[in-house]
Amino acid sequence: MSLDYTNAFTLLVAVVLSAQATDVGVNKATKRLFELAPTPEAMVGLGVDGIEDLVRTIGLYRTKARNVFALSQLLIEKHQSQVPNDRTALESLPGVGRKTANVVLNIYFRQPTIAVDTHLFRVSNRTGLAPGKTPLAVEQKLVKTIPEPYLLHAHHWLILHGRYICKARKPECYRCIIAQWCRFVPKTPPPAAKR
Secondary structure, eight states, X not given: OOOOOSSHHHXXXXXXXXXXXXXXXXXXXXXHHHHHOSSHHHHHHHHHHHHHHHHTTSTTHHHHHHHHHHHHXXXXXXXXXXXXXXXXXXXXXXXXXXXXXHHHHHHTTOOOOOOOOHHHHHHHHHHSSSOOSSHHHHHHHHHHHSOGGGHHHHHHHHHHHHHHTSOSSSOOGGGXXXXXXXXXXXXXXXXXXXX
């Protein structure tokens, strides 16, 4: 993961802001935001308008700003300003779904969770590693398939594989270390072979 953060709270906020946005874009927006508001109290102090002003370069910034403000309030009111290390509690916060909760649990709390994003979903289905019709189905199969010692880092590796090798439009099968076991057909030939 390449989101910038300094604590569990800033990680949670960064992941909420990253939905349908690039990590680079989120990092640009959160640099100043996290300088001004590294805690739930400081975030609430900015108000929705203040948060909006700082994250307006990110898509859906108005909704995301409202969610960040509301989740900050709930952290103060229900969790003593601490980010909970429990999926159910995390998912009860505005703007936090299963994928966001899994990222925070995995990255910050070092729990062996699998956060299924579009890259991981594609790789799991395309390769046959853990085919499923929904992100939850893929997540559940991956948890059963991946040996426990690798679960903590598996989603990072699979996301990177999907981002740089098993790309959506032009997978680079000729560079793939699992091509011989992958179920994707037809394999993409190396660029020189296309002539």
